[in-house]
Amino acid sequence: MAKSCLKDYVVIRELGRGNWGTVFEVKSAEGQIRVLKMLILNAFIPSRNCDLWRPNPNKCKTTSTEYYLNEVQMTNIMGDNGIGPRYYGSWTCKADQISPPRQVELAFILSEKFGPSFEDWVNDHKDLWKDPGVNALVRGMIEDKVKQVEKLGFHLYDLHEGNILFDVNEHFIPIDIRMIDFESARVVPESHDPLLEKMYKRIAVTAIYGKPDD
Numbered sequence: 420m421a422k423s424c425l426k427d428y429v430v431i432r433e434l435g436r437g438n439w440g441t442v443f444e445v446k447s448a449e450g451q452i453r454v455l456k457m458l459i460l461n462a463f464i465p466s467r468n469c470d471l472w473r474p475n476p477n478k479c480k481t482t483s484t485e486y487y488l489n490e491v492q493m494t495n496i497m498g499d500n501g502i503g504p505r506y507y508g509s510w511t512c513k514a515d516q517i518s519p520p521r522q523v524e525l526a527f528i529l530s531e532k533f534g535p536s537f538e539d540w541v542n543d544h545k546d547l548w549k550d551p552g553v554n555a556l557v558r559g560m561i562e563d564k565v566k567q568v569e570k571l572g573f574h575l576y577d578l579h580e581g582n583i584l585f586d587v588n589e590h591f592i593p594i595d596i597r598m599i600d601f602e603s604a605r606v607v608p609e610s611h612d613p614l615l616e617k618m619y620k621r622i623a624v625t626a627i628y629g630k631p632d633d
Contacts, residue, residue, distance in 0.1 A: 424512035493601035504531035538580035
């Protein structure tokens with residue numbers, strides 16, 4: 420990645436990789452810690468992810484550019500409503516790819532640093548998620564955020580343990596949560612969607628038992 424594409428940010432570490440991009444923890448020249456998501460534009464969507472576009476399977480023919488544009492819009496909306504981390508901006512940049520050699524257009528989304536993820540928190544603090552009071556607190560916070568999203572008129576089609584982030588107190592008990600990765604968020608469908616029901620059930624089961632339901 421060309422340093423010029425990062426503006427005045429320096430990469431501290433890689434936080435994760437997904438189908439559409441790589442996420443980094445970065446620091447600005449003023450010392451501010453942020454999260455920067457990078458993806459390559461005009462990449463075709465793998466067919467295995469077509470279910471993310473329900474109830475419009477024709478969207479399987481689209482590219483990562485449409486995902487990016489949707490994520491920018493949704494990250495801004497969700498950040499403004501306290502559902503996701505605050506949105507700080509986005510930009511694109513041309514860069515030379517080494518293998519195979521070609522010029523690519525990269526896209527970036529800058530947002531607030533928030534963590535740890537629900538998945539990491541469960542793994543690191545098994546004693547807490549086994550506590551009935553903390554368990555009920557966590558499930559209630561997730562349910563409240565989901566209701567907020569639906570009240571805005573959207574559904575999250577990529578809701579899983581890695582896409583839920585916690586803010587914790589000195590005892591590692593969650594006091595607030597944020598949701599991330601909104602590229603597949605869509606307007607609430609008119610008809611019942613069994614995929615959403617399965618996702619929400621998976622989150623609820625994880626909160627209770629510590630691992631997702633197959």
